[in-house]
Amino acid sequence: MKNLLLISFLLSGFNHLCAADWPDWRGPSANGVAPDDAYPQEWSAEKNIRWKVDLPDRGNSSPIVAEGKVFITQAVEKLNKRGIMAFDRTQGKLLWQHSVVFDAEETTHDQNPYCAASPITDGQRVVATYGSAGVYAYDMEGTLLWRRDLGPQRHVWGNASSPVIHGSMVYLYHGPGPEAALYALDLESGDTQWVYQEPVADQKGRTDGFRGNEKGITGSFSTPLLLSAEGRSELVMSFPNLLVGFDPEKGSKLWWSQGLNPLVYTSPLYDAELILAMGGYKGSNLAVKRGGHGDVTLSHRVWQSEGDGNNVGSGILVGDHVYMINTSGIAICRERNTGKVIWEERVRGKGAKSSSWSSMVRCGDRLYCMNQSSETVILQASPEFQLIRVNTLDNAMCNATHAMSNGDLFVRTWEHLWCISDRREVAQR
Numbered sequence: 001m002k003n004l005l006l007i008s009f010l011l012s013g014f015n016h017l018c019a020a021d022w023p024d025w026r027g028p029s030a031n032g033v034a035p036d037d038a039y040p041q042e043w044s045a046e047k048n049i050r051w052k053v054d055l056p057d058r059g060n061s062s063p064i065v066a067e068g069k070v071f072i073t074q075a076v077e078k079l080n081k082r083g084i085m086a087f088d089r090t091q092g093k094l095l096w097q098h099s100v101v102f103d104a105e106e107t108t109h110d111q112n113p114y115c116a117a118s119p120i121t122d123g124q125r126v127v128a129t130y131g132s133a134g135v136y137a138y139d140m141e142g143t144l145l146w147r148r149d150l151g152p153q154r155h156v157w158g159n160a161s162s163p164v165i166h167g168s169m170v171y172l173y174h175g176p177g178p179e180a181a182l183y184a185l186d187l188e189s190g191d192t193q194w195v196y197q198e199p200v201a202d203q204k205g206r207t208d209g210f211r212g213n214e215k216g217i218t219g220s221f222s223t224p225l226l227l228s229a230e231g232r233s234e235l236v237m238s239f240p241n242l243l244v245g246f247d248p249e250k251g252s253k254l255w256w257s258q259g260l261n262p263l264v265y266t267s268p269l270y271d272a273e274l275i276l277a278m279g280g281y282k283g284s285n286l287a288v289k290r291g292g293h294g295d296v297t298l299s300h301r302v303w304q305s306e307g308d309g310n311n312v313g314s315g316i317l318v319g320d321h322v323y324m325i326n327t328s329g330i331a332i333c334r335e336r337n338t339g340k341v342i343w344e345e346r347v348r349g350k351g352a353k354s355s356s357w358s359s360m361v362r363c364g365d366r367l368y369c370m371n372q373s374s375e376t377v378i379l380q381a382s383p384e385f386q387l388i389r390v391n392t393l394d395n396a397m398c399n400a401t402h403a404m405s406n407g408d409l410f411v412r413t414w415e416h417l418w419c420i421s422d423r424r425e426v427a428q429r
Contacts (some may be wrong), residue, residue, distance in 0.1 A: 013205070022063075025162055028227055036407075041388065045392070053094070055416060062402075067140055071084060074115055076099070104152070111357075111399065118162040124139065129163055164226055169248065173224055182224065196251055199239075208309075218237055234255075235248040242258060245260070263281055264279050274288065312356070313356055313357055330345065355371065358399060361401065363404060394416070
């Protein structure tokens with residue numbers, strides 16, 4: 001019952017969407033779980049492909065699906081352009097695109113192209129952030145509604161945090177970097193409702209890959225998570241060293257827990273009782289009981305592990321277990337309540353790169369995991385390792401996450417946007 005109430009709360013922020021839409025890069029409930037399980041398990045570059053379209057440049061953002069459209073953010077580096085593209089979901093036809101020219105210097109990782117953050121929609125508007133080039137809101141037909149300049153984002157590895165919509169607000173982590181901050185913007189106008197400035201990360205006693213280095217790289221690439229707990233709403237964010245729950249209306253801190261390392265890539269996972277956060281680069285993982293107040297490090301932290309968090313993509317909570325795939329392409333199953341590793345197995349196909357930056361998606365009792373050779377590894381969500389199959393496309397570089405909508409599976413690589421389906425009828429939405 002608790003899980004059903006939680007999902008109902010999350011969906012209430014998307015009143016104009018249909019149940020089959022995938023409006024957020026982690027799906028309608030922001031947990032990577034498809035609303036049904038009627039999705040293909042077998043495909044190739046020639047089999048069960050409804051359509052594919054060429055993309056103008058490389059990109060890491062994940063597709064979202066709503067109102068018969070597929071949206072991705074897209075940079076064209078040679079032209080200094082950053083923008084968004086909208087495609088017809090049934091045929092892959094480009095419906096509209098909007099871009100801005102931004103030629104100021106902005107550093108990033110060589111495998112993290114500009115416009116890495118995925119867009120989000122409530123079925124009436126679509127919001128996207130282009131890093132230092134600003135935040136943009138459009139209607140579903142591509143008309144620009146508003147834009148905000150939140151200042152430069154300065155980090156050696158760029159940025160990737162995606163916006164979150166709930167009710168009349170859009171929440172955005174404008175970071176990492178020295179000006180990193182969590183913003184709440186009015187969805188209608190883009191006006192700032194509140195802002196939380198991220199504190200400078202303490203690097204003393206680091207236990208991650210920068211162990212012994214107090215001038216290592218810090219920052220968060222996490223996307224905020226909107227939840228309901230104990231009769232209240234809260235906005236959860238993984239910062240360097242700290243997991244924090246905010247009042248989404250006022251921006252005040254409701255609770256916080258120490259235990260992360262100063263470098264975080266993944267977004268929080270949740271169920272009715274726990275929130276899990278995972279650090280990056282041999283960092284820390286922790287689980288916190290929901291519903292706390294103030295500093296809950298001692299009162300609500302269920303477990304913490306150090307030195308074994310090496311995830312860029314986010315995992316999946318299923319029953320008593322949490323599943324993830326790390327950057328090396330090793331799939332891992334842990335006990336939800338203790339963090340104990342149950343199994344870890346390298347999963348790969350025939351592609352040159354089995355490493356993974358993508359997040360898991362669950363469809364029924366199956367886990368879909370993308371690697372950097374655009375291969376999808378399908379695993380059984382089970383405390384016993386079971387590989388179902390590996391599906392290959394064209395071996396193009398891929399750092400995005402699947403979108404699943406009404407039986408169709410959407411994949412974005414550095415070269416193409418794909419629609420994968422084994423259904424004969426064509427979905428209209």
